[in-house]
Amino acid sequence: xxxxxxxxxxxxxxxxxxxxxxxxxxxxxxxxxxxxxxxxxxxxxxxxxxxxxxxxxxxxxxxxxxxxxxxxxxxxxxxxxxxxxxxxxxxxxxxxxxxxxxxxxxxxxxxxxxxxxxxxxxxxxxxxxxxxxxxxxxxxxxxxxxxxxxxxxxxxxxxxxxxxxxxxxxxxxxxxxxxxxxxxxxxxxxxxxxxxxxxxxxxxxxxxxxxxxxxxxxxxxxxx
Numbered sequence: 001x002x003x004x005x006x007x008x009x010x011x012x013x014x015x016x017x018x019x020x021x022x023x024x025x026x027x028x029x030x031x032x033x034x035x036x037x038x039x040x041x042x043x044x045x046x047x048x049x050x051x052x053x054x055x056x057x058x059x060x061x062x063x064x065x066x067x068x069x070x071x072x073x074x075x076x077x078x079x080x081x082x083x084x085x086x087x088x089x090x091x092x093x094x095x096x097x098x099x100x101x102x103x104x105x106x107x108x109x110x111x112x113x114x115x116x117x118x119x120x121x122x123x124x125x126x127x128x129x130x131x132x133x134x135x136x137x138x139x140x141x142x143x144x145x146x147x148x149x150x151x152x153x154x155x156x157x158x159x160x161x162x163x164x165x166x167x168x169x170x171x172x173x174x175x176x177x178x179x180x181x182x183x184x185x186x187x188x189x190x191x192x193x194x195x196x197x198x199x200x201x202x203x204x205x206x207x208x209x210x211x212x213x214x215x216x217x218x219x220x221x222x223x224x
Contacts, residue, residue: 005058005070012051012077019044019084026091041088048081064152 022041026034055077059070 005055008051008055008058009073009077012048012055015044015048015051016080016084019048019088023084023087023091038092045085045088048084052077052081064155 019041022037022044026037026041029037052074056074059067059074062070
């Protein structure tokens, strides 16, 4: 699974390098070529987002104890993606301003002032967009941390539950062992009692036999 993540990383690195190069070229290209490059960059940005989604899915499959390093790398890649999108927006603003200047020409100070005001408004909107994106990334990072913490807590609870079951099974085995030892003790006690009883019977029989023999000998001697 980590090999898949590294493969996505390599694809993402190559793709973002191409996007960065094209964004830097946009202001210097002829209008027709600019349109084509802008459309190509938009497509590549979508591909980069899809790669990030695949990488994010791979990270979620990594065990929590090994996920921290990959999560940090994902945050770095998402920040890089946000920067690329912001650079691309600036490049498109410059491109649209240049096209508008070509269409309007020098119609006087009013047109120039309107263009300056329009640039300022767009720059302000861009700053607000970047702030929203940063806030969104922070919220997403906080959500990921919360999810990871929840998963770690669930795994800890599962481990504790498994340990509890093991302890209960061990106690049951101890109880069974105690019961078996009690049965064995009773069996041994019964065997010892039988052995003692048998020995007592043997001794009694031996005494009776000796008395009988002595009596027989005594009667035999008196007759003679």
